[in-house]
Amino acid sequence: MRIGALELGLRPVVLAPMEDVTDSGFRQLCRRMGADMVYTEFISADGLLRAPDRLRPKIEFAPEERPIAIQLFGDDPEAMAEAARFAESFDPDVIDINFGCPVTKIVCQGAGAAVLRDLPRMQAIARAVVRATSKPVTVKTRLGWDENSIRILEVACMLQDVGVQALTVHARTRHQFHQGPARWDWLRRLKEDPGIQIPIIGNGDVCTPEDARRMFEETGVDGVMIGRAAIGNPWIFRDVKYYLQTGGLPPPPTFAERLALCAEHLRLSARVKGERRAVLEMRKHYGNYFKGFPSARRIRQRLMEPDTLEGVLEVLAALESMEEVPLA
Numbered sequence: 001m002r003i004g005a006l007e008l009g010l011r012p013v014v015l016a017p018m019e020d021v022t023d024s025g026f027r028q029l030c031r032r033m034g035a036d037m038v039y040t041e042f043i044s045a046d047g048l049l050r051a052p053d054r055l056r057p058k059i060e061f062a063p064e065e066r067p068i069a070i071q072l073f074g075d076d077p078e079a080m081a082e083a084a085r086f087a088e089s090f091d092p093d094v095i096d097i098n099f100g101c102p103v104t105k106i107v108c109q110g111a112g113a114a115v116l117r118d119l120p121r122m123q124a125i126a127r128a129v130v131r132a133t134s135k136p137v138t139v140k141t142r143l144g145w146d147e148n149s150i151r152i153l154e155v156a157c158m159l160q161d162v163g164v165q166a167l168t169v170h171a172r173t174r175h176q177f178h179q180g181p182a183r184w185d186w187l188r189r190l191k192e193d194p195g196i197q198i199p200i201i202g203n204g205d206v207c208t209p210e211d212a213r214r215m216f217e218e219t220g221v222d223g224v225m226i227g228r229a230a231i232g233n234p235w236i237f238r239d240v241k242y243y244l245q246t247g248g249l250p251p252p253p254t255f256a257e258r259l260a261l262c263a264e265h266l267r268l269s270a271r272v273k274g275e276r277r278a279v280l281e282m283r284k285h286y287g288n289y290f291k292g293f294p295s296a297r298r299i300r301q302r303l304m305e306p307d308t309l310e311g312v313l314e315v316l317a318a319l320e321s322m323e324e325v326p327l328a
């Protein structure tokens, strides 16, 4: 699969953008585990233009994260174009536009999934961003606003016509948020439409390596994007790659490997965000890393106590003596 000049190989598997989850440290871990591309969390175009320093930790990335897309959201074509020019100064591989966020706060601003009810504005924003940057521009969106207004085939053609180079589709409507099964049949229809030539990345409900293979086989998508299944489990990318190649699965990560990954996540995050912020923000990840282990609660409580990097690393080292195996 190619996005402009960016070659991502056959059947790439990419990390979804997730606010408050996919920070620089987490993205680096996912890349090491085999994710073929990563995305920043969504970044407000208005916020970026008003207070760029405040959003710097969200937009900055380490060279090891490449290929990386910076994702922007906004309702105004000119502000989005200017934000894209600013984002380009960080030299990402791709600039991605969020046309899919269902959250009321974002939709009320006319951004995210709101443009699914206003396709001329969607087109104007996409065109303005494509013209503003020399980077390849991609879009991530949903099937439509609700069940009665699914226009994803038309949307794909329209975006392709203004120069968007790949389209990620979360196969749900805005109305569904995360509820109900993702409608993969629409991904197949996109791939079967002879007018749509840009690569399609399928997204929604890929929870296991088996799901990833099924999405490739049943829909013909060019790439698969994984979101929630990577939370607390960056190993999902290693597992998917291995499964696609061999049909088997590597052994699951041990408790010791989880502790080591946690320590690395914290160290990497601290490099970009600084120690204090990294330590505080890391706290929301512990529950996910140790989910399913008998002492998960106690482990989390112990990790929440220190407020220095050194302190957390000491607790992680002390936990190595525990003999934890996941609950069946």
Ligand SMILES: Cc1cc2nc3c(=O)[nH]c(=O)nc-3n(C[C@H](O)[C@H](O)[C@H](O)COP(=O)(O)O)c2cc1C
Pocket: 016, 017, 018, 019, 020, 021, 040, 041, 042, 071, 098, 100, 101, 140, 170, 203, 204, 205, 206, 225, 226, 227, 228, 229
């Ligand atoms: C905590 C969380 C934060 C998210 N933040 C973003 C975001 O910033 N940008 C975006 O395009 N989608 C965002 N999403 C949607 C995901 O990228 C993805 O489309 C969705 O979770 C469906 O994929 P999955 O079934 O693999 O999780 C978010 C989802 C979650 C759960």
